[in-house]
Amino acid sequence: MSEMVNVKINGQAVAVPKGSTVLEAAHAANITIPTLCFLKDINEIGACRMCVVEVNEGRGFRVVAACVYPVSEGMEVLTNTPKILDSRKKTMQLLLSDHDRKCLSCVRSKNCELQRLAHDLGIEDDGYYDGITMDYAVDKTAPHMFRDNNKCILCRRCVAACEKTQGIGVIGANDRGFATHIGSAFEKGLGETACVSCGQCIAVCPTGALSETDFTDEVLAAIADPNKKVVVNTAPSVRAGLGECFGMPIGTNVEGKMVAALRRLGFDLVFDTNFAADLTIIEEGTELLTRVQKGGVLPMITSCSPGWVKFCEHYFPDLIPNLSTCKSPQQMFGAIIKTYFAEKMGWDPKDIVCVSIMPCTAKKFEMGRENQAASGYPDIDYALTTRELGRLIDRAGIDFTALPDEKFDDPLGIFSGAGLIFGATGGVMEAALRFAVEKISGDTLPAEKLDFKEVRGTEDIKEASYTVGDLTVKVAVVSGLANARKLMEKVRAGEADYTFIEVMACPGGCVNGGGQPIQPASVRNFTDLRALRAKALYDQDAAMTLRKSQDNPSIQAVYGEYLGEPGGHKAHEILHTSYVARKIHF
Amino acid sequence: MAKKIATIPFQGTPQQEAQLLEVISELKAEQGCLMPIMQKAQEIYGYLPIEVQTIIAEQLNIPLEKVYGVATFYAQFTLSPKGRYRISVCLGTACYVKGAGILLEKLQEKLGIGVGEITPDGKFSLDDCRCVGACGLAPVVMVNDDVYGRLVGQAEEIDEILAKYAD
Numbered sequence: 001m002s003e004m005v006n007v008k009i010n011g012q013a014v015a016v017p018k019g020s021t022v023l024e025a026a027h028a029a030n031i032t033i034p035t036l037c038f039l040k041d042i043n044e045i046g047a048c049r050m051c052v053v054e055v056n057e058g059r060g061f062r063v064v065a066a067c068v069y070p071v072s073e074g075m076e077v078l079t080n081t082p083k084i085l086d087s088r089k090k091t092m093q094l095l096l097s098d099h100d101r102k103c104l105s106c107v108r109s110k111n112c113e114l115q116r117l118a119h120d121l122g123i124e125d126d127g128y129y130d131g132i133t134m135d136y137a138v139d140k141t142a143p144h145m146f147r148d149n150n151k152c153i154l155c156r157r158c159v160a161a162c163e164k165t166q167g168i169g170v171i172g173a174n175d176r177g178f179a180t181h182i183g184s185a186f187e188k189g190l191g192e193t194a195c196v197s198c199g200q201c202i203a204v205c206p207t208g209a210l211s212e213t214d215f216t217d218e219v220l221a222a223i224a225d226p227n228k229k230v231v232v233n234t235a236p237s238v239r240a241g242l243g244e245c246f247g248m249p250i251g252t253n254v255e256g257k258m259v260a261a262l263r264r265l266g267f268d269l270v271f272d273t274n275f276a277a278d279l280t281i282i283e284e285g286t287e288l289l290t291r292v293q294k295g296g297v298l299p300m301i302t303s304c305s306p307g308w309v310k311f312c313e314h315y316f317p318d319l320i321p322n323l324s325t326c327k328s329p330q331q332m333f334g335a336i337i338k339t340y341f342a343e344k345m346g347w348d349p350k351d352i353v354c355v356s357i358m359p360c361t362a363k364k365f366e367m368g369r370e371n372q373a374a375s376g377y378p379d380i381d382y383a384l385t386t387r388e389l390g391r392l393i394d395r396a397g398i399d400f401t402a403l404p405d406e407k408f409d410d411p412l413g414i415f416s417g418a419g420l421i422f423g424a425t426g427g428v429m430e431a432a433l434r435f436a437v438e439k440i441s442g443d444t445l446p447a448e449k450l451d452f453k454e455v456r457g458t459e460d461i462k463e464a465s466y467t468v469g470d471l472t473v474k475v476a477v478v479s480g481l482a483n484a485r486k487l488m489e490k491v492r493a494g495e496a497d498y499t500f501i502e503v504m505a506c507p508g509g510c511v512n513g514g515g516q517p518i519q520p521a522s523v524r525n526f527t528d529l530r531a532l533r534a535k536a537l538y539d540q541d542a543a544m545t546l547r548k549s550q551d552n553p554s555i556q557a558v559y560g561e562y563l564g565e566p567g568g569h570k571a572h573e574i575l576h577t578s579y580v581a582r583k584i585h586f
Numbered sequence: 587m588a589k590k591i592a593t594i595p596f597q598g599t600p601q602q603e604a605q606l607l608e609v610i611s612e613l614k615a616e617q618g619c620l621m622p623i624m625q626k627a628q629e630i631y632g633y634l635p636i637e638v639q640t641i642i643a644e645q646l647n648i649p650l651e652k653v654y655g656v657a658t659f660y661a662q663f664t665l666s667p668k669g670r671y672r673i674s675v676c677l678g679t680a681c682y683v684k685g686a687g688i689l690l691e692k693l694q695e696k697l698g699i700g701v702g703e704i705t706p707d708g709k710f711s712l713d714d715c716r717c718v719g720a721c722g723l724a725p726v727v728m729v730n731d732d733v734y735g736r737l738v739g740q741a742e743e744i745d746e747i748l749a750k751y752a753d
Contacts, residue, residue: 170651585640
């Protein structure tokens with residue numbers, strides 16, 4: 001038990017652990033102090049001055065930044081005095097004086113921290129803030145997102161996410177004073193930099209300055225076109241996040257309502273990416289066993305996370321031979337729809353529009369990569385984020401929370417628990433182990449031995465070692481690219497003797513992906529989004545009877561009727577891809 | 587004001603690069619070495635183009651954006667090379683009151699370049715600066731180390747000064 005400190009907040013006594021900030025103490029007393037720049041652990045810079053409070057440590061009241069100011073014994077804190085409210089309002093007025101205030105057409109309207117705070121502080125928009133403003137061109141050079149600096153408040157949360165969480169640092173603050181703006185070196189467009197498209201910057205942006213490239217209109221047009229068969233597939237993590245768009249508690253599993261909503265939006269078939277995750281396990285597991293048996297390049301590293309793949313190509317091109325050549329589940333899904341499924345249905349692949357709903361922005365980059373068109377047409381036509389699906393549902397006037405639970409369509413809506421847990425860090429590894437252990441030993445894994453808990457949880461780097469027969473497999477699981485960099489430096493230096501490594505670009509895996517619903521800092525700073533959303537997936541897996549990819553009847557049918565052997569010639573043509581070395585600098 | 591990025595091609599020599607690499611290896615181990623390295627680099631090359639900043643980023647194993655952020659924050663760093671003749675117009679209070687702002691505009695017109703830029707032939711570069719300590723002569727313009735004071739901003743006056751630097 002750590003030492004406690006007694007403080008009084010607005011007259012209310014509260015005891016908090018020593019070392020807590022005033023912000024944390026206030027939270028413990030159920031008082032929300034507004035913040036704009038503060039993000040726990042990664043952006044503790046006390047710069048925006050929105051969190052100012054008055055504190056008295058025996059020498060009279062003075063104004064401090066609550067987010068970084070530590071509590072002391074006997075401290076009195078006032079969070080709500082006229083002086084404080086006036087200070088916050090003035091700070092807000094200064095921010096708004098160089099903000100474009102086009103809320104009506106802003107993607108973040110209703111979910112904008114600046115808008116919400118302006119409202120709470122009693123700001124009236126009556127032209128009072130007109131004056132000289134900076135006028136920035138919107139950066140649309142990256143395929144997955146745009147940056148509109150006219151809405152940027154320079155909180156630097158995106159910079160911290162890029163540099164600290166992901167260890168990349170392709171964006172930062174350029175110039176100074178009134179000209180200060182977030183950008184890349186030599187004002188290059190984001191698309192020209194070694195940005196990996198993970199979208200973690202978008203997930204932390206308090207305003208509409210950063211957002212994904214929106215494909216909702218294109219998808220609606222495809223649905224309305226009678227000549228198109230529009231097939232949708234949903235990634236595991238979407239069901240664990242989508243409910244947040246409609247005010248449901250974090251970690252609510254909305255699979256049934258999501259399927260119902262997609263059907264009501266008019267998609268011809270509603271399938272599950274989990275099916276393709278199962279397929280990935282068979283292909284990738286087979287690739288791993290082949291590499292182990294035939295002396296291929298080890299450790300083999302997963303290739304499901306397109307942010308990680310691009311990171312590897314830019315920063316560790318020498319490790320490209322270690323990447324599994326398997327396409328990601330999204331791309332495998334599209335490839336199977338436009339080959340096997342098209343043939344089965346007698347459809348021409350050119351008439352199929354394959355839409356995926358992803359917790360991810362890098363999927364928008366991935367769909368346009370080379371060697372991702374098994375049928376001759378792109379495997380995936382549109383990759384939407386969870387947020388875009390939320391907007392489509394709103395636009396269609398669907399009352400999401402009142403929807404009934406519905407089931408995915410057959411046959412590519414059938415999936416195992418192994419495919420489902422792909423959404424959480426360690427999930428791909430666990431799914432692969434459920435396959436590999438059975439395959440190596442030749443025995444059926446009993447239900448009580450299906451949980452590989454060593455690889456679960458939100459720790460940065462997890463390691464485990466399993467012995468099956470005379471084979472010992474040493475595995476590592478890492479999420480967040482700053483962590484991945486540390487691990488890859490060890491691999492590069494030959495200091496790691498792993499057989500298999502799972503890497504997810506986003507910390508905690510896809511459940512915390514850059515395309516998931518955006519939670520404000522007031523929630524992020526006090527909630528482990530990763531653990532809550534992951535729990536939704538693990539709970540569903542535990543309740544399923546079909547928990548191993550190799551037992552999925554649709555998978556067996558795809559190999560039996562079409563692909564032939566896992567890892568065979570046809571499987572390679574359709575389900576595998578290639579990578580390219582990329583530069584870091586220009 | 588945003589800094590001007592050089593548009594003329596980089597002409598760094600292998601000797602300059604060797605000099606820079608030596609400076610970096612000398613200072614690299616110290617904390618806070620980025621600014622001193624950038625200062626030395628600017629001494630070597632006269633400015634900090636993308637090629638030079640990339641060398642620094644690679645050697646220090648930090649993002650290029652980090653170097654660029656520092657280069658654009660501090661007034662002492664320039665992204666654009668300086669001309670053989672560096673023209674500085676003092677915009678200190680006294681000079682400004684005496685019309686240095688107009689003088690600066692006329693020089694921009696005459697040279698066809700903006701503040702922080704260089705003429706395509708590499709001859710003149712134009713900058714503004716703060717007080718040069720000659721307020722009694724306001725408004726003041728410096729060309730390299732030559733000081734010109736009590737200027738009135740006529741076209742002939744500017745032509746006369748520039749003509750002195752004919753080569």
